[in-house]
Amino acid sequence: MAKKSGVGKFVKRLLVLLLVLLVAGTVLFAAFQDKIERWEYPIEYSEYVTYYADKYDIDPLMLYAFIRTESNFNPKADSDAGARGLMQITEVTFDWIKTKIAPTEDLTFEDLYDPETNIRFGSYFVSYCLLRYQDDLATxxxxYHSGWGTVDGLLSQAEYSADGKTLDHYPYPQMRLYVKKITSSYQRYQEIYTAS
Structure with a gap:
């Protein structure tokens, strides 16, 4: 009988210990989960992002989604297509944006490695795309990824757009993947930084 009660006490203590460890593990996981999510979806260059998001009337979290997708916050990033900087702007796009927002400034394509210049130009381009496509982020x-000519061509085809204004389907795998990355990244930024 004494053996049974000793075993019973041991089992109870073991269960209490396991319960305490489980609760402590859950609390630690919750604390670190927030840190891990913020590490995976960082907010960097916030001074520039906030300023240009406000200037061009864009949610800053959306700009972070573009920067994360395009360069993962590497200001020196270069692509195979010749795009550069945080928001991966090509020379042709840089030249076009320059005529819109900086026609008299002595800026060159090389200046896109500067975070502020890149975010300034990229923010304008995102805002222009949003304006052109009625604030539909996916379109x-x-x-932003494939150019207006490509998107406008797809919008004119019923199999890709029911209303001729927004894309319902993406025929190109790279375009489809890019749109998914931007929209899901933006959603995660909203969940992480606006949930309180």
Whole structure:
């Protein structure tokens, strides 16, 4: 009988210990989960992002989604297509944006490695795409990635757009993947930084 009660006490203590460890593990996981999510979805260059998001009337979290997708916050990033900087702007796009927002400034394509210049130009381009496509993020992202000509061509085809204004389907795998990355990244930024 004494053996049974000793075993019973041991089992109870073991269960209490396991319960305490489980609760402590859950609390630690919750604390670190927030840190891990913020590490995976960082907010960097906030001074520039906040300023240009406000100037061009864009949610800053959306700009972070573009920067994360395009360069993962590497200001020296270069692509195979010749795009550069945080928001991966090509020379042709840089030249076009320059005529819109900096026609008299002595800026060159090389200046896109500067975070502020890149975010300034990229923010304008995102805002232009959003304006052109009635604030539909997915269609604007497709245009940011593949160009307006491509998107406008797809919008004129019923199999890709029911209303001729927003894309319902993406025929190109890279475009489809890019749009998914932007929209899901933006959603995660909203969940992480606006949930309180």
């Amino acid at each position: 604007a992202a497709a245009a």
